[in-house]
Amino acid sequence: MENKRNYHTRQQEAVAEYFRLNPDVCATADDIYLYFMREKGKIGKATIYRCLDRMVENGEVKRFLSDGGDGAMYQLIDPANGCDRHFHLKCTSCGRVIHLDCGFMAAFEKHIVGHHGFRVDNTRTIIYGLCETCAAAQ
Amino acid sequence: MENKRNYHTRQQEAVAEYFRLNPDVCATADDIYLYFMREKGKIGKATIYRCLDRMVENGEVKRFLSDGGDGAMYQLIDPANGCDRHFHLKCTSCGRVIHLDCGFMAAFEKHIVGHHGFRVDNTRTIIYGLCETCAAAQ
DNA sequence: AATAAAATTGATAATCAATTTCAAATTGCT
DNA sequence: AGCAATTTGAAATTGATTATCAATTTTATT
Numbered sequence: 001m002e003n004k005r006n007y008h009t010r011q012q013e014a015v016a017e018y019f020r021l022n023p024d025v026c027a028t029a030d031d032i033y034l035y036f037m038r039e040k041g042k043i044g045k046a047t048i049y050r051c052l053d054r055m056v057e058n059g060e061v062k063r064f065l066s067d068g069g070d071g072a073m074y075q076l077i078d079p080a081n082g083c084d085r086h087f088h089l090k091c092t093s094c095g096r097v098i099h100l101d102c103g104f105m106a107a108f109e110k111h112i113v114g115h116h117g118f119r120v121d122n123t124r125t126i127i128y129g130l131c132e133t134c135a136a137a138q
Numbered sequence: 139m140e141n142k143r144n145y146h147t148r149q150q151e152a153v154a155e156y157f158r159l160n161p162d163v164c165a166t167a168d169d170i171y172l173y174f175m176r177e178k179g180k181i182g183k184a185t186i187y188r189c190l191d192r193m194v195e196n197g198e199v200k201r202f203l204s205d206g207g208d209g210a211m212y213q214l215i216d217p218a219n220g221c222d223r224h225f226h227l228k229c230t231s232c233g234r235v236i237h238l239d240c241g242f243m244a245a246f247e248k249h250i251v252g253h254h255g256f257r258v259d260n261t262r263t264i265i266y267g268l269c270e271t272c273a274a275a276q
Numbered sequence: 277a278a279t280a281a282a283a284t285t286g287a288t289a290a291t292c293a294a295t296t297t298c299a300a301a302t303t304g305c306t
Numbered sequence: 307a308g309c310a311a312t313t314t315g316a317a318a319t320t321g322a323t324t325a326t327c328a329a330t331t332t333t334a335t336t
Contacts, residue, residue, distance in 0.1 A: 007303050007312050029293080044315035049294065065203040071293050089256045098256060104249050111242050117270030118227045118236060128262035132255030145283050145332045167322080182286035187323065209322050 014040045015051040019061065019076040026064075026073040026090075026097060064126055089127045093134035100127075152178045153189040157199065157214040164202075164211040164228075164235060200261055215261070227265045231272035238265075 018032050025031075029048050036043040052074050055061040061074050075097065087100040112118050156170050163169075167186050174181040190212050193199040199212050213235065225238040250256050268276070 005304080005311070009302075009313065011314075042315085045293095046295075046316085047314060050313085089250070089254065089258075091256075092259065092262065098254060100250075100254060102253065104246075104253070108242075108246055112227070112238075112265075112267075115240065115242070116227065116236060116238060117273075118229075118265075118267055119273050120227075120265055120267040121230065124230060124266035126263075127250075127256075127258055127265075129250075129256055129258040135255075135257050143282070143333080147284065147331075149285075180286090183322095184287085184324075185285055188284080 010040075011036075011043055011047050012051050012054075014043075015048065015055070016060075019055075019074075023076050023078055024097065026075045028071050028073055030071065032074075062124075064124070087122060087125065087127060089129065089131070091131035091134055092128050093130055093137075096131055098131065148178075149174075149181055149185050150189050150192075152181075153186065153193070154198075157193075157212075161214050161216055162235065164213045166209050166211055168209070170212075202262070202264055223260060225260060225263065225265060227267065227269070229269035229272055230266050231268055231275075234269055236269065 014036055015032060018027070018035050029045065029052060032052075033043065033045055033048050036048070052061065052063070056063045056074070060077060062077050063072050063074050065072050086102075087105050089098040089100055090096070091098075109120050112120055152174055153170060156165070156173055167183065167190060170190075171181065171183055171186050174186070190199065190201070194201045194212070198215060200215050201210050201212050203210055224240075225243055227236040227238055228234070229236075247258050250258055
């Protein structure tokens with residue numbers, strides 16, 4: 001019922017701005033904290049986490065955990081990019097994220113639902129491996 | 139060069155036993171700690187983590203991070219099951235893991251390498267979504 | 277069985293990300 | 307301006323994991 005009112009603050013705006021300026025970057029809460037301190041002024045870490053939680057809740061940002069263990073990573077879900085509809089490949093060596101928007105993937109999901117009864121959630125799934133550059137450098 | 143010798147202890151044996159008894163379970167370090175305290179006697183948590191690290195190192199166990207954030211999960215890699223060669227689907231609702239051993243997946247990997255230059259790592263990748271039962275219960 | 281060398285254990289402390297708390301500041305509205 | 311609801315942020319807390327290091331256990335060798 002009662003939706004909480006939403007007060008607009010410079011902190012929330014700045015976190016949103018960070019993602020607008022860095023649409024393809026996977027950032028940690030600390031990355032954003034440092035950006036704010038450098039460019040905008042003081043901010044509390046708790047506020048960063050609260051902003052991020054809110055944006056994840058709203059489906060504006062995707063949160064995932066890297067195996068490196070440096071804390072959670074956050075990345076913009078750009079509706080124009082359809083990040084909620086395609087897969088993400090993440091290179092375990094260089095950290096690059098590849099947006100896999102390709103017809104084959106639709107077939108893949110269809111197969112998984114049809115043959116294994118499993119409904120894939122693209123906002124949570126990340127496929128790990130080596131990108132072309134890093135595989136070549138091995 | 140000099141490989142360290144490997145002393146066999148009841149602690150290491152008991153952690154291995156835990157996985158033998160629970161081949162399909164994703165356990166946290168704490169799950170195993172509690173199992174030990176209940177069934178086997180006292181153990182230090184540091185020892186649990188060291189055993190798990192060793193087993194991951196040896197390729198006997200897979201470590202991954204759950205989005206829930208309750209710490210890392212560990213699961214047996216059964217060579218007979220070929221868990222290093224197939225995908226894992228994990229239901230975000232009930233936690234069940236489905237081993238996706240199916241010809242379609244080979245085609246999938248082939249496509250990703252061929253068209254996107256990306257070499258998938260099955261030991262790291264987990265595909266999240268809803269299993270049949272949980273999707274029906276929604 | 278006794279011994280020595282090497283590795284493992286476990287209690288404790290240290291880290292570090294993330295959350296909670298709560299008083300103070302900010303926001304939106306009239 | 308005045309007011310209530312919400313947000314902020316500094317500090318304390320939690321919780322998982324790692325580091326430390328003396329004591330214990332294991333293994334190989336007499």
